[in-house]
Amino acid sequence: xxxxxxxxxxxxxxxxxxxxxxxxxxxxxxxxxxxxxxxxxxxxxxxxxxxxxxxxxxxxxxxxxxxxxxxxxxxxxxxxxxxxxxxxxxxxxxxxxxxxxxxxxxxxxxxxxxxxxxxxxxxxxxxxxxxxxxxxxxxxxxxxxxxxxxxxxxxxxxxxxxxxxxxxxxxxxxxxxxxxxxxxxxxxxxxxxxxxxxxxxxxxxxxxxxxxxxxxxxxxxxxxxxxxxxxxxxxxxxxxxxxxxxxxxxxxxxxxxxxxxxxxxxxxxxxxxxxxxxxxxxxxxxxxxxx
Amino acid sequence: xxxxxxxxxxxxxxxxxxxxxxxxxxxxxxxxxxxxxxxxxxxxxxxxxxxxxxxxxxxxxxxxxxxxxxxxxxxxxxxxxxxxxxxxxxxxxxxxxxxxxxxxxxxxxxxxxxxxxxxxxxxxxxxxxxxxxxxxxxxxxxxxxxxxxxxxxxxxxxxxxxxxxxxxxxxxxxxxxxxxxxxxxxxxxxxxxxxxxxxxxxxxxxxxxxxxxxxxxxxxxxx
Numbered sequence: 001x002x003x004x005x006x007x008x009x010x011x012x013x014x015x016x017x018x019x020x021x022x023x024x025x026x027x028x029x030x031x032x033x034x035x036x037x038x039x040x041x042x043x044x045x046x047x048x049x050x051x052x053x054x055x056x057x058x059x060x061x062x063x064x065x066x067x068x069x070x071x072x073x074x075x076x077x078x079x080x081x082x083x084x085x086x087x088x089x090x091x092x093x094x095x096x097x098x099x100x101x102x103x104x105x106x107x108x109x110x111x112x113x114x115x116x117x118x119x120x121x122x123x124x125x126x127x128x129x130x131x132x133x134x135x136x137x138x139x140x141x142x143x144x145x146x147x148x149x150x151x152x153x154x155x156x157x158x159x160x161x162x163x164x165x166x167x168x169x170x171x172x173x174x175x176x177x178x179x180x181x182x183x184x185x186x187x188x189x190x191x192x193x194x195x196x197x198x199x200x201x202x203x204x205x206x207x208x209x210x211x212x213x214x215x216x217x218x219x220x221x222x223x224x225x226x227x228x229x230x231x232x233x234x235x236x237x238x239x240x241x242x243x244x245x246x247x248x249x250x251x252x253x254x255x256x257x258x259x260x261x262x263x264x265x266x267x268x269x270x271x272x273x274x275x276x277x278x279x280x281x282x283x284x285x286x287x288x289x290x291x
Numbered sequence: 292x293x294x295x296x297x298x299x300x301x302x303x304x305x306x307x308x309x310x311x312x313x314x315x316x317x318x319x320x321x322x323x324x325x326x327x328x329x330x331x332x333x334x335x336x337x338x339x340x341x342x343x344x345x346x347x348x349x350x351x352x353x354x355x356x357x358x359x360x361x362x363x364x365x366x367x368x369x370x371x372x373x374x375x376x377x378x379x380x381x382x383x384x385x386x387x388x389x390x391x392x393x394x395x396x397x398x399x400x401x402x403x404x405x406x407x408x409x410x411x412x413x414x415x416x417x418x419x420x421x422x423x424x425x426x427x428x429x430x431x432x433x434x435x436x437x438x439x440x441x442x443x444x445x446x447x448x449x450x451x452x453x454x455x456x457x458x459x460x461x462x463x464x465x466x467x468x469x470x471x472x473x474x475x476x477x478x479x480x481x482x483x484x485x486x487x488x489x490x491x492x493x494x495x496x497x498x499x500x501x502x503x504x505x506x507x508x509x510x511x512x513x514x
Contacts, residue, residue, distance in 0.1 A: 036320035045318040048325060052334060053341050060345070060391065064383030071372055074365040075444035077474075083445035086435050088393045088428070096453060106456040122421045124404070125414035133407025134514050145404060175441055183373075193373065196366035 072175030074197050081175070082166050091152045094159035117148065202237040202289050204228055211283035214276045218267035223260070228287075233260060238289040245285040252277060312506060321513035332406075333510075335399035340498070342392040347491070349385040357437065359483035361476045364439035389431055396424055408511040416504040419497055426494045433486035439479060447482075448474050 039045045073079070085093050092114065096102055101109025120127055128141040135142040167174070183193040204212075204227075216226065223233030230236065243251065255262045267277055301307055320326050322333040356375060358367040371378040400420065403409055409417035436447045451474065455465040470477030 037323070037326050038317040038319045039323060039325075041316050041318050042314040045323065048323075049334075049337055052338070056338060056341065057345075060342075060384060060387060061380070063387050064380050067383070067387070068379050069372070069383045069386035070442075071368060071438055072440035072442050075361070075439045075441055077444070079441050079445075081441045081445045083449045084442065085446045085450065086431055087390065088431065093449070107458050110453065110457055118425075122418060125409045125411070125417050128410070131410070133410060133511075135405040135407065138407065142405070145401075194366070194369055196369050197362075 070174070070176035072179055073195050082163065082170070082172065084163050087156070087160075090159040091155035094155040094162070095151075202235075204237060205240075205286050205288065206283060209283050211276075211280045214272055214280045215283075217270050218272050218277075218280065219263065219270055236284065236287060238287055240285045240288040243285065245281050248281040248284050249278070252281065316506070316509075319510065319513075322510055332398075332402045335395050335402055339392060339395040339399050342388050342395055343494075343498070345384060346388045346392060349381050349388065350487070352381050353385055354487060359437070359480050361439060361479055364437065364479060368438045368440075389434060392427060393431065396427060400424065406511065406514060413504075413508055413511065416501060416508065419500050419504065423494065423497045423501060426490055426497065430486060430490050430494070433482040433490065436479065436482045437486065444474065447478070451478075 084090075095114070096106070096109045098109070099105070101113065124141070128138060130138065132138055166172075179195050182195065186193045206212075215221070215228075220236075223231060224236045225231040228236045239248070251260065252267065253262055253264045264277070272280075322330050324330045324334070353371065356367055356371045356378065358364055368382070372382055373379070403417065403420070432450060436443045451465050451469055454468060455461045457464060466472070468478070468481060470481045
């Protein structure tokens with residue numbers, strides 16, 4: 001990104017911006033080009049930055065070891081939980097609860113004040129166009145910023161105090177604390193410590209029944225799989241919840257919704273008797289999720 | 292050996308100016324805490340970047356275990372937190388780093404504001420910096436849902452209600468983020484995609500712009 005010497009542009013930067021563009025030849029930046037005690041970025045200053053980085057990294061590690069990241073219980077839409085955003089959104093959250101920023105005035109809250117505040121922050125250089133840089137010589141910009149900072153501190157504090165009060169009033173304990181305690185209790189008893197919801201597998205009822213062999217023999221396995229969990233066809237585990245014995249016999253004889261062909265003849269050809277099929281249907285009707 | 296390899300590449304691609312531009316610049320006295328201790332306020336921008344790098348690295352490791360679906364998301368985070376070796380540390384770094392990066396970025400913004408460094412000719416860099424700030428807040432918002440515990444679920448519901456209250460665009464915005472009419476499976480995958488692909492991509496582009504501008508313009512002079 002070298003700048004050309006013969007540039008006619010109004011503003012020309014030469015390394016450190018304090019160096020004005022002189023007339024004629026501008027020497028390339030090196031140590032001697034700068035007044036004061038400037039330093040080379042590599043290696044001198046980078047070494048100092050690296051040291052600061054190491055100190056910060058150690059700080060973060062100490063924090064992560066002493067305060068593990070919180071985790072509550074799995075999301076459950078039916079739970080009664082006081083919603084609270086991450087701490088840096090608390091001020092906005094609290095602000096949108098104010099009477100003139102909520103309810104009928106919610107547009108004023110979200111678009112009006114918030115929009116103007118963040119919009120003017122985004123466009124600050126185009127609103128505060130004076131050449132003066134010192135903050136005490138820019139009373140309007142600075143006082144608006146101080147006012148915003150004060151309100152952010154106030155709103156964050158009142159949001160947090162309110163949340164604490166609500167928790168105390170309803171006798172709730174933060175869920176991450178509850179989970180820790182529950183896990184510690186279970187650990188002491190030698191039980192599993194997980195709070196995750198375990199997916200229940202539907203089991204095959206009466207797996208030893210001769211109907212299981214008939215199921216294999218009749219060719220049902222081709223679509224419903226040997227473990228009855230389904231392949232081209234749907235799972236038959238828990239099929240008893242949907243169809244009774246008579247319904248299942250009808251399905252075997254006539255097919256189902258044009259998706260499953262009639263299987264009666266196939267079953268007879270495979271060597272099953274009417275009695276076997278009747279028993280198979282009876283057994284399938286017993287396949288219920290809950291016993 | 293290395294020199295020969297370097298020269299071979301340099302002859303063809305002329306790479307020297309690229310790294311010299313990054314490496315060969317002077318750090319002026321007024322931003323160097325070794326000369327004036329009060330100049331530590333100039334550290335916050337660099338620290339923001341440092342913690343952003345930590346966030347990217349720890350986040351990459353978290354995705355090795357995280358499963359973005361509503362049945363397994365919580366279980367995978369819990370497994371990561373309690374069973375995986377150093378999983379608690381990596382998740383802790385990502386969790387606390389998310390807060391710290393906001394703190395550092397806030398302090399950096401305040402330094403730039405109160406030293407008037409956003410003034411001409413650096414207006415564009417300020418605007419890009421503010422966009423980085425908003426993207427970071429977006430990353431915090433989307434990442435908050437991912438553990439899929441009650442706290443994140445109910446906070447996200449509130450957030451989406453607030454988005455819904457925006458005039459005209461609100462309902463569309465809410466449905467777009469929510470991916471349907473309820474906070475559910477689709478919301479989680481959308482927030483995951485935003486948190487892991489969309490927002491980091493935007494963030495990296497903005498950061499490159501931020502750094503190119505600071506190299507081109509140099510750091511603002513002393514007050």
